[in-house]
Amino acid sequence: MSQVRPMRADARRNYERLLKAAAVAFAEHGENASLDDIAKRAGVGSGTLYRHFPTRQALLEAAYVDRIEAIAARADELAKELPPGEALVEWLNELCAGTIQVRGMKALLGSAVTDGSSLAVTACGTSMKEAAGRLVEAAQREGTLREDLEPIEVLRLAHGVATASELADGRGEHIRRYLSLLTDGLRP
C-alpha cells in the first residue's frame, strides 16, 4: 500500500486501544455509541480518534474486521464438514446470529451488501461475498439451490432474516425457523 513508513509506535498503540474500546462500546450501545466516549475510554483525545478513523463507518469496520473475517473463514470449515446445501444454511445461520448478537455489526454487514455503498468494495465486504460465493456455487452444482441466485442476494436475504428475527425477540431465537421458511418457501 502507500504505507511507506511504518506507523509510529505511539500511533500504533493508540490505534489498537481505540479499536478495543470501540468494539466494547459498539457491542454495548449499538452502532450509535458516542465516539467521544470511545476516545475517553481508550484514554485518548477525540482528535486522535477522528484522525485515525475519519468516519464512524471506518471505526466500525476496523473494530469488527477480524470478527467478520472469522465468519467468512467459517464458510470453508463448514464446506468440509457438511454437504453443500447444509453448509450454506448452517453458515447463514451463524451469520445471522452474529448479526444480531453483536449490536453494531448489523449496520456494518448491512452496508457491506448495499449497492453503491463505499464499504461494498473494502476487504471484509469482498471476503464475505467470496465466502458466500463459494458456498452458493457449490450448492447450485449439487442441485439444492436455485441457479438464478447471486451470492450477494443470498447475503441480503440473510440480512432480512436477521432483521425479522430481531423483531421477533431481539435474541435470535427465531433465526433457524425464519431461515428454513426462506429456504423452503411459505407454501405448504
Add this chain to the structure above:
Amino acid sequence: MSQVRPMRADARRNYERLLKAAAVAFAEHGENASLDDIAKRAGVGSGTLYRHFPTRQALLEAAYVDRIEAIAARADELAKELPPGEALVEWLNELCAGTIQVRGMKALLGSAVTDGSSLAVTACGTSMKEAAGRLVEAAQREGTLREDLEPIEVLRLAHGVATASELADGRGEHIRRYLSLLTDGLRP
C-alpha cells in the same frame, strides 16, 4: 377516551400543523429528522411539539397512522379482487413498497411487529395485524400457505424482504423478486 373536553382551537391547529410538517420532514430525512426543525417548519415552539408528542415514536406514529390504516384497508380490497394466495402476496408487495418509499415509515412498521414494543398494541399496529390475519387465514384455508404461520410472522418476514430490497437498490425494484424467493423458497 379521557378526552372529556374537546381540544382548544389553537391546540388543535398546532397539532395539525405539526403533523403535516412531520410527515414532510420524516419523508425527506427519514426517522431521524430534527424535531426542533419540524417545530420550526410548523411555526411552533419546540415546547409545543414535545407537549403534543412526548416521544419521537409518538409523532412518527401520529404522522403516518392514516397511511398505515390505508394499507390495512387495502388488504380487504385485494381480498375481493384476487384469490387468497395472490391477494396476500400482492398486499405484501404493496406493504414493502410503502415501507421503503416513505422514509421514516420503516421504523414505525418495524416496531409495530416487534415483540415487546409499546407500539405493538396501539391502533395502527393492531389493524395491520388484523389485516394480515384475515389474508393469512384465507390463504391457509385455500391451501396455498403453510398452516403453521402466524400473521405477525408474515409481517416480520415482509419487513425482512423490504430490508433486503432496500439494501439492493434503495428504490424497491427488487421487492417482487425477493418476495417470490420467500414464497417459493430457495430450492430449485
Add this chain to the structure above:
DNA sequence: GCACTAAACGGAGACAGTCCCCGGTTATCT
C-alpha cells in the same frame, strides 16, 4: 362586551454528541 381562569404557547437554556483546528509534544533519523 368584559373579566377570569385553565389551557396552551414558545423560546431560553442545560445538556450531550460530533467534528475540526492548532499549539504543543514526541518518536525517529542523521
Add this chain to the structure above:
DNA sequence: AGATAACCGGGGACTGTCTCCGTTTAGTGC
C-alpha cells in the same frame, strides 16, 4: 544531540434533544 515530520489532545463551534416557566390566549359565565 538536534532537526523534523508525525502525532497528540482538548478547547470550542455547531447541531440536536428536551425541560422549565413566564407569558399569552381561548373559552366560559356574567
